[in-house]
Amino acid sequence: MQSLLYGVAVLACPVGMGVMMWMMMRGQRRRPDDASAEQQLAALRAEIDILKADRAGQSTSGHS
Incomplete structure (x- = not known):
């Protein structure tokens, strides 16, 4: 159980960074x-x- 929580904590940063990059790139496509x-x-x-x-x-x- 403790190793599962440790694994989730380790993956939280790269997954969160990937989601933020995806959202930023999606916003740049909307040009006036x-x-x-x-x-x-x-x-x-x-x-x-x-x-x-x-x-x-x-x-x-x-x-x-």
């Missing part, structure tokens, strides 16, 4: 479709442009 990725990229680029314009406005008014 290209349309939503393009929309997100366009939104981020627009936000960068707004921030750059705001930063340029602050630097010109700060030096006056």
